[in-house]
Amino acid sequence: MNMSTGAGLAERAARVAAVAEAHADDVDAKGRFPKEAVDAMRAERLLSIQISPGLGGEGASISDIAELCSLIGQACAASAMVFAMHQIKASSLVSHGEDADWHRAFMRRISDEQLLLASATTEGGIGGNLRNSICAIAVEGDRCRLEKDATVISYGAYADAILITSRSHPDAASTDQVMTVFTRDQYTLERTHVWDTLGMRGTCSDGYLFKGEAPATQILPKPFAEIAAQSMLATSHLLWSAVWYGIAVNAVARAQAFVRAAARRSPGQTPPGALRLAEASSLLQMLKSNVVEGLREFEAAKADPDRLSSMGFAVAMNNLKIGSSETILTIINHAMLICGIMGYKNGTPFSLGRHLRDAHSAQLMISNDRILGNTSNLLLVHKQDTSLVG
Amino acid sequence: MKQKIRELLAKHGGLPVAVDQVADNADLYAAGMSSFASVQIMLAIEEAFDLEFPDSLLNRKSFQSIDAIAKTVEGLTGSAEAAE
Incomplete structure (x- = not known):
């Protein structure tokens, strides 16, 4: 580019x-x-x-x-x-x-x-592990049919197509999955769960009973295991982290505007929030470095399927997600301390309630505990990278 | 060696099917081996063959099948006859 x-x-x-x-x-x-x-x-x-x-x-x-x-x-x-x-x-x-x-x-x-493409990887009964499916796609002749209890399909009602995971055939193991594209005219959605949440309210991630039928050629030709390892998990952690960075940047910008307004009112005196702002600025820089390094790792690995499916890469992406999802909460809390009641209140130029509520989703979109569990398992054999610049 | 690998797979692989029904070249992940189980297998192999996998071999391909595991281990022990 x-x-x-x-x-x-x-x-x-x-x-x-x-x-x-x-x-x-x-x-x-x-x-x-x-x-x-x-x-x-x-x-x-x-x-x-x-x-x-x-x-x-x-x-x-x-x-x-x-x-x-x-x-x-x-x-x-x-x-x-x-x-x-x-x-x-x-x-x-x-x-x-x-x-x-x-x-x-x-x-x-x-x-x-x-x-607009949506995703249906979550399913009732799999306990949040998207690398397992209960539902299976049935291929008959040149047609495929799928029914899935999808407990979350973000903006499902507004999408033009849904990419949906399932077992690759009715006798397949739960981890033997494929991903299939269904276009809007090829499926029905019956709403089963309503997305009324603390934050990220506009993603409208309702749950649905999905029923679709389409030409079998719409099944992606690679196993979902490869798609997950080589593009989906990494791009999820990277792009989510980029969104979260955006939330944190705006929170810090509001806090800085608050501090600068106070400083202009009382020249010669450092406003009380200024020190916290300096701390928030440092945390923000660390968050940015985390995301930028993750992007660099992905760009370097993307031409090499072995590298993309390596443990070292998985650990790096897991660490990125844990680091950015936790740090944004600290940063936004700092911003809240700086702006005080003006940050806590809705409808002021310094309001931070939406930021804080939206940011709380970060630890839960693929639970951090699950990710830490996965990393802790990988670290039983993978040795921590000890280089600095690599 | 493949016999030993099969024993370790039976003990730690957590496969939903019996290991003797899995061909040497069959994809173990497709057969139901989880990421957690694959690490347990790696640890068991390190212990059984007294070796350590370098990070460059810690990828999906190295442990995809019984054949692939045997090849990975052979590469580290340098003993082709051990594969018999």
Whole structure:
């Protein structure tokens, strides 16, 4: 990606962010889908940026996309999370569907029609482990059929297509999974759970009973184990972290505005919040380094499937997720201490309630305890990287 | 060696099927080996063959099948005859 394209992307994302910001409080208060922001993403053709130019996209890198997640996240975390989740699904297609005719044609459709992709990996009864499925896809002749008790499908009701996991056939082991694309006209959703939550309210992550039927060619040709290891888990942790960074950046910006306003009112005196702001600035820098290093690792590993499926890479991505999801809460709490009641109250220029509530989802989107458990297992054999610059 | 690997798989692999029904070249992950179990297998192999896997070999491919595990271990012990 050259600089001029990158700059163009940032300008387009800034226009989306302005729309997202204007509706962020309403989206949050009503727990409604951020339609205006997603329409703006379509208008700016941001939904196809990751797809290769040959299929109508722009071949944007993961770092480009992370920057956009952060930019939109500074305005409205729910809009940014919808954008991030769409891009995570797009990465599965870009990384694992380039060789399949149907998926290539579908990527062209995403570019032409700016289709919004959703994900259905969670299932009732699997205890949150997306690398297990109970439901199985049934292939008969050239058709496939799937029914899934999907306890969470973020913006499922608003998506143009859903990428959904299942066992690869009715006799397959629970970890022998595939991922299939179903377009809106090929499935029905019956709502089973309502998303009424503390934060990230605009993602509208309701639960549904999914029933779909489609040509069997829509099953992605690679095992889901590979898709998860090589694109989905890493891009999830990277792009989520970018959204969270955006929330934290905006919280610190509000806190800094508060401190500067106080400093201007009383020249010669350092405002009481100034020291906390310095601490928050340091934490923010650490968070940024964490995300940037994760992006660098992914860019370096992405051409090498062995590296992508290595333990060292899994540990690095797990650590990224743990680090960023925990640090944002500390940062936003600092911002709250700085802004005081003006931060605690809704409807002020320094309000931080939405930031804090949205940020609390970070530890739970794939539970940090599960991730730490996974890392602790890997560290029984994987030796910690001892290099500094690598 | 493959017999020994099969013994360790039976004990630590947590496979939903009997190990003698798994072919040497079958994908163990597809057969139901979890990430947790794969680490337990690695530890058991390190102990049984008195070796240590370098980080460069700690990837999915090295432990994908009984054949792959045998090859990984052979590469470390340098003893082709041990594979018999």
